[in-house]
Each structure stands twice: as structure tokens, then as C-alpha cells.
Amino acid sequence: MRTLNLDMKNPGLKEEIENDGGYITGCIQCGACMSICPVAISGFEFPNKRLFKLIILELEREVLEHRSPWICISCQRCVHVCPRNVNPHSIYFALRRYQSKQFRHPRIFEDIVRSIYQYGFVIEPDNSKRRELNLPDIKLGKEELDEIRMLMEDSRLRILGII
Amino acid sequence: MKKGIFICHCGTNISERVNVEHLKSVLESEGYLVRDHLFLCSQDAKQLILNFQDEVDGFVIAACSSENHENYFSSFIRKPFVIINLREQCSWPHADRKHATKKAEDLIRAGINKLPYIKKPKTVKTKMEESVAVIGGGIAGITASIELAKLGYRVYIIEKSPSIGGKLLKFDKIYPLNDCASCVISSLISEVSAAENIQIHVYTEVEEVSGYPGNFRLRLRRKQTYVDWEKCTGCGKCIDACPDRAKVPSEFDDGLTFRKAMYIYSPFAYPKKAVHDPEACVNCGKKKIGTRRMLRSGKEYQTPCEKACPTGAIDRSKNWNPEGEIFEIRAGSILLAMGYEVMSKNSFPEFPSHLPNVVTGIQMERILSPTGPTGGELLVPETLRKPEAISFISCVGSRDERYHTYCSKVCCMYMLKQARLIKERNPEIDVFIHYIDIRAPGRDLEEYYTLARKLGIKILRGRVGNVEPLNNGKLRILGFDSDTGDPVEYTADMVVLATAVELRESERDVARKMKLDIDSSGFVKEKHPKLQTFETSIDGIYLAGCVQGPKDVTETVLQAKSAALSVSSFLGKGEREINIETFIDVEKCTGCGMCIISCPFRAITAENDIPEINPISCRNCGICYSVCPVKAVDMATHGKAIEKELEGLKA
Ligand SMILES: Cc1cc2nc3c(=O)[nH]c(=O)nc-3n(C[C@H](O)[C@H](O)[C@H](O)COP(=O)(O)OP(=O)(O)OC[C@H]3O[C@@H](n4cnc5c(N)ncnc54)[C@H](O)[C@@H]3O)c2cc1C
Ligand code: SF4
Ligand code: SF4
Ligand code: SF4
Numbered sequence: 001m002r003t004l005n006l007d008m009k010n011p012g013l014k015e016e017i018e019n020d021g022g023y024i025t026g027c028i029q030c031g032a033c034m035s036i037c038p039v040a041i042s043g044f045e046f047p048n049k050r051l052f053k054l055i056i057l058e059l060e061r062e063v064l065e066h067r068s069p070w071i072c073i074s075c076q077r078c079v080h081v082c083p084r085n086v087n088p089h090s091i092y093f094a095l096r097r098y099q100s101k102q103f104r105h106p107r108i109f110e111d112i113v114r115s116i117y118q119y120g121f122v123i124e125p126d127n128s129k130r131r132e133l134n135l136p137d138i139k140l141g142k143e144e145l146d147e148i149r150m151l152m153e154d155s156r157l158r159i160l161g162i163i
Numbered sequence: 164m165k166k167g168i169f170i171c172h173c174g175t176n177i178s179e180r181v182n183v184e185h186l187k188s189v190l191e192s193e194g195y196l197v198r199d200h201l202f203l204c205s206q207d208a209k210q211l212i213l214n215f216q217d218e219v220d221g222f223v224i225a226a227c228s229s230e231n232h233e234n235y236f237s238s239f240i241r242k243p244f245v246i247i248n249l250r251e252q253c254s255w256p257h258a259d260r261k262h263a264t265k266k267a268e269d270l271i272r273a274g275i276n277k278l279p280y281i282k283k284p285k286t287v288k289t290k291m292e293e294s295v296a297v298i299g300g301g302i303a304g305i306t307a308s309i310e311l312a313k314l315g316y317r318v319y320i321i322e323k324s325p326s327i328g329g330k331l332l333k334f335d336k337i338y339p340l341n342d343c344a345s346c347v348i349s350s351l352i353s354e355v356s357a358a359e360n361i362q363i364h365v366y367t368e369v370e371e372v373s374g375y376p377g378n379f380r381l382r383l384r385r386k387q388t389y390v391d392w393e394k395c396t397g398c399g400k401c402i403d404a405c406p407d408r409a410k411v412p413s414e415f416d417d418g419l420t421f422r423k424a425m426y427i428y429s430p431f432a433y434p435k436k437a438v439h440d441p442e443a444c445v446n447c448g449k450k451k452i453g454t455r456r457m458l459r460s461g462k463e464y465q466t467p468c469e470k471a472c473p474t475g476a477i478d479r480s481k482n483w484n485p486e487g488e489i490f491e492i493r494a495g496s497i498l499l500a501m502g503y504e505v506m507s508k509n510s511f512p513e514f515p516s517h518l519p520n521v522v523t524g525i526q527m528e529r530i531l532s533p534t535g536p537t538g539g540e541l542l543v544p545e546t547l548r549k550p551e552a553i554s555f556i557s558c559v560g561s562r563d564e565r566y567h568t569y570c571s572k573v574c575c576m577y578m579l580k581q582a583r584l585i586k587e588r589n590p591e592i593d594v595f596i597h598y599i600d601i602r603a604p605g606r607d608l609e610e611y612y613t614l615a616r617k618l619g620i621k622i623l624r625g626r627v628g629n630v631e632p633l634n635n636g637k638l639r640i641l642g643f644d645s646d647t648g649d650p651v652e653y654t655a656d657m658v659v660l661a662t663a664v665e666l667r668e669s670e671r672d673v674a675r676k677m678k679l680d681i682d683s684s685g686f687v688k689e690k691h692p693k694l695q696t697f698e699t700s701i702d703g704i705y706l707a708g709c710v711q712g713p714k715d716v717t718e719t720v721l722q723a724k725s726a727a728l729s730v731s732s733f734l735g736k737g738e739r740e741i742n743i744e745t746f747i748d749v750e751k752c753t754g755c756g757m758c759i760i761s762c763p764f765r766a767i768t769a770e771n772d773i774p775e776i777n778p779i780s781c782r783n784c785g786i787c788y789s790v791c792p793v794k795a796v797d798m799a800t801h802g803k804a805i806e807k808e809l810e811g812l813k814a
Contacts, residue, residue: 004644006595006621006653014619025617029624029646053646057621084613 009058013098017055021094026084027052033078033088039071048078048088051095064104069095100160110162117152117163120145166275167196167219169212171203171226173250180254180263186225189268195275204232209239216241221281223274225249225267243281245274245808269812276811280804284742287778291377291734292495296321298369298673301329302716303708303723304500305351310727312358316734319492320355321383322365324414326432328352329502333415333429333525335532335539337716338580339607345431345534347716352433365434370489372497372677375779376703377739379494386487389439389452394476397435401425404471411443417526419544420536425468425477430534437476439468441483453482496703496730497677499687500723501670503709506560506662514559514630514660519544520638521630521658524574527581541585541592543656545636550656552593554640555582556627560663562599567663569684572713574661575602579615581659586618595621595655597642605717623651630658664713677704686712697726705729743778744799745787751795758787758796 018024033048034040040048047068054062069092078088099105112122119125120140127137140148157163168190172178183199190197196219200208203226212222221243224236227250236244247270257263295311297304300322308318320327331337334344355361364383371382390401402425409424424443427435441452448466450456456464469477508516508523515521520543522530533539543550555578560566575598582594601622603612616622625643633639637654644651666686674681679699680688687710690698697706707723708714714722747758754772766780767787776787785805788796797803 003650003652004647006651009593023617025619026613028613028616047648050647053644056619057644057647057651 004054004057004059004062006057006059008061010060011058013060013063014055014058016098017091017094020097021091022087024052024055024086024091027056027082027086028084029053030083032081032083033086036077036081038075038077039073044068044071048092052086052088052091055091055095063095064099064102066095066099067106069093069099070106070109097156100162101156103160113152113157113162117149120148165196165219166221166223166278167198167212167215168223168225168271168275169203169208170197170199170271171208171224171249172199172201173203173227173254174201177226177249177254180257180260181249181267182260182264185264186268186271190271204235212240221245221278223247223271223278225271225274227251243278243283245277245281247271247274273808273811277804277808280807282799282804284744284799285746286740286742288738288740289375289377289779291737291739292379292493293317293734293737294319294492294494295496295498295730295734296379296381296492296494297498297500299329299500299502299708299710300327300363300365301500301502301708301719302331302348302351303502303710303719304329304498305348305355306720307498307500307707307723307727307730308361309351309354309358310724311730312355312361314727314731316360316731318358318361319494320361320363321367321369321381322363323368324428325366325388325436325438326428326434327355327363327365328429328431328433330525331716332431333417333532334528335535336580336584338576339605339611339717341580341583349431356433363434366438369673369676374493375741376701377495377734378779379497379703381492381494381497382489383492384487384489387441387481387484388436389441389477389479389481390437391476391478392434392436394474395436395472396474396476397427397432397437398473399427399437400471400473401437401439401468401477402427404467406445406447406467409443409445409447411440416529416536417523419522419526419529439477439479448479450479452479455480495734496705498705498707498726498730499674499677499679499699499710500707501666501673501710503664503713504667505664506566508660508662510566510662511559511660514556514658515632515638516660518632518638520636520656521660524577524581524659524661527659528577531581531584541589548656549589550592552595552653552655553582553585553657553659554627554630554638554653554655555594555596555659555661556630557596557598557661558626559660560665561661563663567665567684570602570713571661571664572602573664573715575600576608576611576715578659578661579603579612579620582620583611583615583618586615586620590619593621593655595623595640595653597623597625597627597640599624599626605715625651664709666710670710674710677701679704682712684712686710697722698729703730703733741778742799743776743781744783744801745776745781745785746797747774747776747787748795748797749773751793753793753795755792757790757792761786761790 029049031049051066051068072092076089125138152163170183187197223245225247228248229246233246249267253263253267294317296319297308298321300320308320311318328348331344331348337344367383367385370384374380405423405425410421412418413420413422415429424440427437450466458464466479505523505525529535557574561571578596582596585592586594603609623644625645627640627642629641631639637656638658640653640655642651671681674687682688687706689696689711690700705726707726708719759767759769764780764782766777767774785801788798788802
């Protein structure tokens with residue numbers, strides 16, 4: 001446990017998350033979103049409401065280091081239970097974008113993105129095993145791969161230099 | 164003589180611990196008529212009792228405290244009856260069923276023994292005064308007075324400060340709608356001041372209360388102002404003349420500013436008249452209070468304030484009379500509306516309350532008010548600079564075993580209000596609220612709270628452990644945020660302590676003068692916490708507003724109007740029936756006078772050594788009965804009957 005220094009705030013953080021992800025100041029810290037989040041239930045240290053409070057307190061440094069946004073599986077259950085219409089899920093994604101912009105995303109995220117850029121898949125497809133099992137190869141045609149690459153190049157990932 | 168014994172189960176309240184079946188069979192076998200009922204106070208139990216009205220000579224009602232339902236039972240039972248308390252005295256205090264049942268049986272037997280000795284009290288009628296004394300001129304007293312005046316009663320408002328209006332005059336806005344507090348109270352003030360049958364006595368205190376319901380006598384003390392209010396026009400020239408040296412903390416600004424020895428209570432005081440405070444006076448004119456100084460010309464020498472007054476209203480040669488002017492009023496009913504005070508910030512050693520930048524909620528109200536020390540501009544008291552961060556700390560002295568265990572009820576909401584006013588006017592100021600629980604029940608209050616969050620007020624759950632003064636005049640706040648689970652710290656320019664709402668000892672004393680009870684939280688106690696929330700244990704005396712416990716304006720007004728209605732239904736009959744329970748058999752009396760000196764209510768007087776009890780002052784306490792050496796005093800139900808009851812208990 002460390003002391004949070006509330007003086008070290010950046011009002012820009014709350015503003016940006018709010019513009020991008022929704023009305024976070026509506027959060028009353030009830031914890032309903034945590035109660036049904038599968039990732040939280042399965043034992044990850046995943047305190048959504050803590051993260052939301054940190055945003056409300058405008059504590060950028062704390063928020064930037066937080067790994068939770070990357071664990072979200074987008075099931076959207078939280079969206080249905082929040083009594084204040086906060087849409088925690090969209091805030092999570094706004095946070096991912098916020099962290100990425102400042103290169104505070106997990107390293108593995110870059111590896112994944114690069115892998116997609118290179119192969120069109122999250123991992124490099126290994127077709128030898130598939131052949132042993134008599135399964136057809138998975139492979140993207142050049143056209144499809146180009147399309148994916150084009151989309152990615154058009155995104156912020158390029159501006160950020162991740163691809 | 165056949166006796167009917169009716170035992171109540173009170174749901175399971177009684178039957179859980181008292182074996183009713185056992186009592187029934189034992190008593191029935193002795194020839195008594197015994198009946199039991201799940202709820203003896205219900206309508207069908209009433210029918211049951213009525214069915215036996217002709218068959219028995221008296222009833223023992225074994226149920227709950229006579230406080231609860233004695234009036235109810237006496238409304239339809241025509242035969243003598245005794246109430247035995249099985250609930251509060253047997254089942255509730257005793258865990259052991261056998262023991263409780265045995266005690267219940269003993270008490271019922273005592274009741275059986277008492278029954279034949281009960282006599283019907285005599286009754287007399289008295290006429291009631293058609294007037295009401297309202298003590299306290301805040302929103303509670305004012306609202307009730309307006310209602311009562313409309314109903315045709317003569318109303319006396321007795322206000323101890325030099326102006327009516329109470330706390331609302333100090334506020335800028337009031338939740339839940341953030342409407343203008345002054346406008347709310349000012350229109351009411353003009354209504355009471357215009358009402359013909361309302362007389363307002365400001366700067367006046369209650370010295371003594373005597374009499375009885377329907378005919379109270381109040382001895383009042385109008386404190387001395389040294390200003391003839393008939394002449395004073397409220398122009399304020401005397402205040403300009405009064406030197407700066409004669410300064411004391413202003414009551415209206417709760418010590419944030421100073422007033423002089425000559426002062427007008429507030430910019431919107433009603434009545435707007437000057438007061439001279441002899442304790443603050445520095446005698447700048449070298450003419451001590453109560454003395455005259457003649458000039459050589461034979462004219463009287465005048466002090467600066469006397470000289471400044473264009474209407475010649477000030478007279479310092481009047482003798483100082485600490486008593487003030489004593490006068491008396493008569494009132495059929497009394498309404499207590501003495502409001503509250505918040506605890507002073509200096510009551511809390513854990514906060515650096517000596518610092519000017521640490522203020523109470525009421526002081527913050529003054530800072531935000533356009534009539535306040537900064538004209539409503541939010542400035543840090545010490546530096547008069549605009550603050551960057553303000554910290555509110557809730558439950559200071561409330562919900563705290565060391566001070567008051569109760570919740571002060573209005574602090575959450577007024578902190579949110581003040582925070583909102585700050586944030587709405589200055590969005591760039593950081594506002595923090597530290598709370599234990601936010602309590603915002605009631606109409607529009609939750610929405611108010613939600614809006615506060617959306618405005619970006621930072622609301623932290625957890626107590627502040629320490630507020631440290633820093634070298635640069637700022638304050639370091641060390642707190643905890645249970646949402647994140649971390650200790651927090653930051654610097655603020657100002658700290659607002661939401662100190663507890665409490666009743667002052669002086670106000671409790673006024674209540675005690677009327678023999679009213681004070682509850683464990685220190686407020687004046689109502690008769691019943693649910694059903695009689697503005698009645699008191701004494702008929703004809705009612706409560707309104709925070710004198711009974713913390714309340715917001717909505718609740719205060721609601722209670723004030725209800726109390727006014729009760730006063731009117733009490734006085735409306737014009738006459739009152741009084742039960743005379745105690746009488747003296749003059750044949751037996753030897754004229755020793757013991758009863759006279761022992762009566763705490765001075766109800767007994769004697770002429771030619773023949774004592775007489777004034778039924779109106781007598782409270783049936785029974786002391787005269789117990790001291791009379793020749794047993795000349797008798798009481799309808801509290802004398803011989805009680806002796807017999809005790810005998811029955813011993814048997
Ligand atoms: C900081 C703060 C902010 C608040 N803001 C709000 C708000 O926004 N909205 C809301 O609904 N409520 C608010 N409240 C609550 C509100 O102040 C009370 O509900 C209301 O003032 C109660 O009115 P009252 O007439 O009972 O008491 P008061 O307003 O205290 O009036 C009592 C009057 O009785 C007089 N008096 C006292 N003792 C005697 C005596 N012995 N003899 C003669 N006269 C006497 C006093 O001088 C005073 O004039 C706030 C309270 C606080 C502490
Ligand atoms: S959408 Fe994400 S944050 Fe919401 S419940 Fe599902 S996994 Fe949890
Ligand atoms: S469910 Fe909604 S209000 Fe509750 S903690 Fe989650 S985001 Fe906040
Ligand atoms: S100068 Fe005289 S009239 Fe004016 S406020 Fe003072 S006492 Fe009243």
C-alpha cells in the first residue's frame with residue numbers, strides 16, 4: 001500500500017477518458033461491475049472501481065501503470081449491471097487507447113500487434129502440426145493480408161510507431 | 164366482587180417470555196374471569212372487553228406500559244381498571260421464562276389487590292388562554308407563528324438575539340433546490356411582522372415558566388440595549404462613531420468578522436435596530452454607563468455614539484441593569500423552536516482549529532453568502548486569496564463516541580451544497596469531501612448528490628486522520644480512500660469541518676424550566692418517537708425544528724406546521740378538563756403544614772391552617788400523601804390503592 005498524492009493530478013486525464021469513454025464521474029463506487037466481471041471473479045487482481053476512482057481523482061501516474069484494462073475480455077456484462085449507466089467497458093477501452101498513446105501498454109501488446117501485421121494472425125501460424133492431423137493450412141491470401149495491413153497503417157498504431 | 168383479568172400476548176412480545184397459558188389456568192382456577200388476546204389494543208379485543216363490562220366489577224389489564232394505552236383503555240372501559248405492565252417489566256427485561264412468568268403472576272396479583280381501592284378522580288374545568296408563546300424566531304418559530312396567527316391566536320415570538328430569522332439569514336442558498344435562503348426567510352419575516360396578532364419580543368430571554376397547560380405564565384427578560392427602539396431608525400450612524408477598539412467577534416458572522424459595541428445584528432436584521440453591548444464598550448466617551456456628566460453650560464455631555472445618533476435614541480446614562488426589563492406574558496400553549504448551534508471548531512484538538520483557514524460549516528455559509536465578510540467571493544480567510552483546493556471533513560463531533568453518537572443529519576447535504584456552490588462558481592478549484600457515509604435520503608437529495616459527483620467534486624470515503632499546517636500557510640491533509648484502498652495526502656488552502664449540530668446548555672435549561680425531558684443526545688425529548696414527534700410530556704407544550712433533533716428546513720417547516728395545528732386543536736376547545744386526583748380531608752388535618760412545605764410544585768396553600776390543593780398546579784406526584792402524618796391526604800389511584808398494590812405484591 002502506498003500513499004496516493006492527490007496533488008499530483010492531471011485534469012487532462014479525466015477529460016480525455018470522459019470524452020472517449022463516457023461519463024465516469026457518474027460512478028458511485030458501488031462495485032456492481034466488479035461483482036460480475038469474469039476476469040475479476042476468476043481471481044485476477046482487477047479492481048475496476050479502484051481504477052475508476054483513480055481516474056476521478058485525476059491521478060494519471062497511477063492510471064498509466066494500471067494493467068487491468070488489458071485483461072478485459074469485452075463480455076460487456078458490466079455495462080448491463082452499472083446502476084449509473086457508466087459503461088465501464090468503454091472506459092476500459094478508452095484507457096487502453098490512453099495508455100498506448102503514451103507507450104504504457106504491456107509489451108506483449110506490441111508483439112501481438114506486430115504479429116497481426118506480419119501474419120494476419122495473433123501468432124505465427126504453424127501449419128506442420130495441422131498437416132499431420134490432415135487439416136487444411138491456414139493462410140491469408142496476399143490480398144487479405146494487404147487489406148489488414150492497410151487498415152493498421154491507417155490507424156494510430158502507425159503514428160505511434162508500433163508497426 | 165368478580166374481577167376480569169385480560170392478558171395480552173403483544174404478538175410474541177409478551178408471550179415469548181411469559182407463559183400466558185400457565186397464568187390463565189392458575190388464575191381461572193381461583194375463580195377469576197381470565198381472557199387473553201394476541202393484541203389487546205386491537206379493535207376486536209375492545210369488543211371482547213366490552214362484552215364483559217357488565218359481568219365484572221373491575222378489570223386487570225395485563226399488557227404493556229400504561230404510558231402506551233391507558234388513555235385508550237379508559238376511553239371505553241367504564242369499570243375501575245388497573246394496568247399491569249407485562250411487557251416492559253416482565254418479558255423484555257428478563258431472559259428466563261420461569262422467572263418472567265412468576266413476576267408476571269406477582270404483578271397481576273398486586274393489581275387484583277389494588278383494584279377495589281381505585282376511586283374515580285374528580286374533574287374541574289378551566290378556561291384556556293387563547294394565545295401561544297413561541298420561543299425562538301428561526302424558520303420553525305416563524306412558520307408556526309404565521310399558521311397560528313392565521314387560525315386566530317395571539318402569538319408572542321420570543322427571540323434571544325436582536326433579530327428574528329435564525330440560521331437561514333446566514334445562508335446563501337439552501338438545498339435541495341438551491342433557492343435563495345434570504346428570500347425564503349425574508350418573505351416570512353415580513354409576513355410575521357405585518358400580522359396584527361403576532362407580537363415579536365427580540366433580545367428577550369425566558370426567565371421562568373409557571374402555570375399549567377392552558378394557562379402558562381412566562382416571566383421574560385428583555386435585555387437592555389441602551390437604545391430607544393421607538394426612536395432608532397437603523398441608520399447605523401452610531402456604529403460609525405463607535406471606535407474600532409470596541410470590537411468583539413460578530414455573532415452573525417460566527418466570529419469571522421468583528422462587530423463593535425454599537426451594532427446592528429445583521430444587514431437584514433428584523434427589527435433593524437441598534438444594540439449597545441456594554442461588555443464590548445471601551446468607554447471612549449469617558450462617560451461610564453449609568454452616569455451623567457454635565458457640561459458647564461448645564462447640558463449633558465454626550466459620548467460619540469450618543470452624539471452621532473440623529474434621533475437621540477441612545478442614552479448611556481441609563482443605569483446598567485443586568486436584569487434588563489422583566490415582564491410577564493400569559494399563554495395557553497408554548498411552542499419551543501430554539502433551533503440548534505454547531506459545535507465550535509475549537510472542540511477538536513485533532514485538527515489545527517486555531518488556524519483561521521480551518522472553519523466550520525456555518526462559517527463557510529457566511530463566506531459563501533453575499534452578505535458575508537467577503538461579499539460572497541470565495542477567499543481564504545487568512546490571505547484573502549482565491550483558494551486552489553478546499554477540503555471538507557464530515558462527521559466532526561457526530562457519530563463519534565467521544566462527542567455525539569448521533570448523526571447530525573444535515574452535514575452531508577450542506578457539504579455537498581457548499582461544494583457545489585464553490586465548483587459551480589469556480590470550476591478550477593479542487594474540492595474534496597471526506598465522508599464516513601453519505602446520507603442523502605429524501606426528495607431530490609440523491610439527485611443533488613449525483614450532480615455533485617458529476618461536477619467533479621472529489622468524494623472520498625474515509626476519515627481524515629490529520630491536518631498539518633505547512634510553512635506556506637497551506638494545510639496538508641492526511642486521509643484515506645477506501646475506494647482505492649490507499650491512504651491519500653494532498654495540500655488544501657482551507658478546511659471546512661462539518662461540526663456536529665447540538666443543542667446548547669442554555670436552551671436545555673429553558674426546557675428544564677418547563678420540566679421537559681432531555682434525551683440522551685441532548686435535545687428536547689418528544690412524547691413518542693413515532694407518533695407524537697412534536698408533542699412533549701407536558702400537555703400544551705410543543706416542539707418545532709432542531710430543538711428536538713437535527714433537521715433540514717423541509718422537515719423543520721413540516722414539524723412547525725404540524726405543531727401549530729396541534730396547538731390549535733389543544734386550545735381550540737377553549738376549556739380544559741383537569742382530573743383531580745389528590746384531596747385533603749380537612750376533618751383529619753391537624754394543620755401541621757408538612758404537605759405545604761414538601762410539595763415540589765407549590766400546589767398547596769393554607770388559609771387559617773386549613774390546607775387546600777390547587778388542582779391546576781398539582782401534578783399528582785403523591786409526596787404530600789406520603790408525608791402527611793395523619794393520613795389526611797388521599798389520592799384517587801396513587802395513594803391507598805398503591806399501598807394495597809404493594810401489599811398484594813408482598814403476599
Ligand atoms: C452549515 C449548515 C447549513 C445548512 N444548510 C441547509 C440547507 O441548505 N437546506 C436545509 O434544508 N437545511 C439546512 N441546514 C439546516 C437548517 O439550518 C435548519 O433546518 C433550520 O435552521 C432549523 O430551523 P430552526 O428554526 O429550528 O432553528 P434556527 O434557525 O437555529 O432558529 C432558532 C432561533 O431560536 C433562537 N433561540 C435559540 N435559543 C433561544 C432561547 N433560549 N430563547 C429565545 N430564542 C432562542 C435563535 O436565536 C434562532 O433565532 C443547514 C444547517 C447547517 C449547520
Ligand atoms: S466487459 Fe470487460 S470489464 Fe466489463 S465485465 Fe466484461 S471483462 Fe469485465
Ligand atoms: S457498476 Fe458503475 S457505478 Fe458501480 S462501480 Fe462500476 S462503474 Fe461505478
Ligand atoms: S444612530 Fe441612532 S437611529 Fe441610527 S442606528 Fe444608531 S441608535 Fe439607531
